[in-house]
Amino acid sequence: MYELRFDEDMCFACGTYDCLVKCQHLELDPEMARIEIEKIIHSEDSFVLHDCVTCYACEEYCPNGNHPFYLIVQKQEELNISPLPEPLIKQGVQMGIPFRGEPEIQEINGTALNMGVFSQLTNRVQGRLFEGLTIMSDDPRKMFHYFCQLMYLHYGKTSVINERLKKVIDTIAAHKVTEVVHFHDECFGTYTSYAPAFGIDVPFKSIHLFEYLFNKLEELKSDIKPLNYKVAYQRPCSSRLSSDKHRFVSKIFDLIGVEPVDREYVDENAMCCGATIMGQKKEGSRQYCAEIQRKNIEDMKSAGAQICVFNCPACMQTLGKPVSKTGIMPLFMSDLCRLAIGEKVA
Ligand code: SF4
Ligand code: SF4
Secondary structure (H helix, E strand, O other), X not given: OOOOOOOHHHXXXXXXXXXXXXXXXXXXXXXXXXXXXXXXXXXXXXXXXXXXXXXXXXXXXXXXXXXXXXXXXXXXXHOOOOOOOHHHHHHHHHHOOOOOOOOOOOOOOOEEEEOOOOHHHHHHOOOHHHOOOEEEOOOOOOOOOOOOOHHHHOOOOHHHHHHHHHHHHHHHHHOOOOEEEEOOXXXXXXXXXXXXXXXXXXXXXXXEHHHXXXXXXXXXXXXXXXXXXXXXXXXXXXXXXXXXXXXXXXXXXXXXXXXXXXXXXXXXXXXXXXXXXXXXXXOOHHHHHHHHHHHHHHHHHHOOOOEEEEOOHHHHHHHHHHHHHOOOEEEEHHHHHXXXXXXXXX
């Protein structure tokens, strides 16, 4: 089975312990963080394993490219510390089983757009920005041939991901794709961060949706009319696995003439949507989730945002309604880009 490539010596020599010191959900000073990370490395019980809300952010906070979050999840499983209630884990793990029936394989020999688990959202990838891309998607009633499985990090189950991921990769590769644009940021994180961290081979090149959109907008530059909106961007947890691609958010905003609002929960300090915190089994999780969602939305509002831009459909599902209740319009980034080139979005 696949082993996490985690550099323990790097942690023993770490001067900052930023992975845990910067955590927005736990309070640790550098000395506490040193003690807890060493406990985790040695498979000893640590309050971090119980209280982590699985926001993925420590993957970005580590300045050394180590994998503290993957380590936390792996140790949660090893020590039988599950972040979610057992019935929810059982049901969720069952639900995402890939390969019920055979996927339809069509040779693509070029660039494909992988819809991941969101085959029902092909209406979000229409118009000139997506012309010429072959879409890989499932029968929406099954939906799991392209499901990257990374969601099970929230369930404390690297074993489930590691058992299923190779077959999903083989299904994508069977299309003979040279490059894959991933509709869902979490798929991009799977193939460019998680898989290499566990030594899982990925035989295709992955392109982040925002990098793809930026390049297409550059091609269509003469058709762009500045939108002049004030926007807030809701960063998804999985974007912490590809923080080098986060720069494309401001590059796109510059190109289409929108102004990012000056707010507290932005960039490295972004607040997750809270979807998984809601379901966690710890006492007070629901209230904590409501509290961080309230702070996040109030922050957008008081900064003057007119639009909240989403990357992840799960964040949109969680925060879209409450955001719109405050008068801020929720929009996918791809739809915002389409508006900038004069296309209508439904
Ligand atoms: S995971 Fe990174 S930040 Fe955390 S202790 Fe190890 S090297 Fe330091
Ligand atoms: S995943 Fe988030 S909550 Fe958990 S330790 Fe890392 S930064 Fe903290």
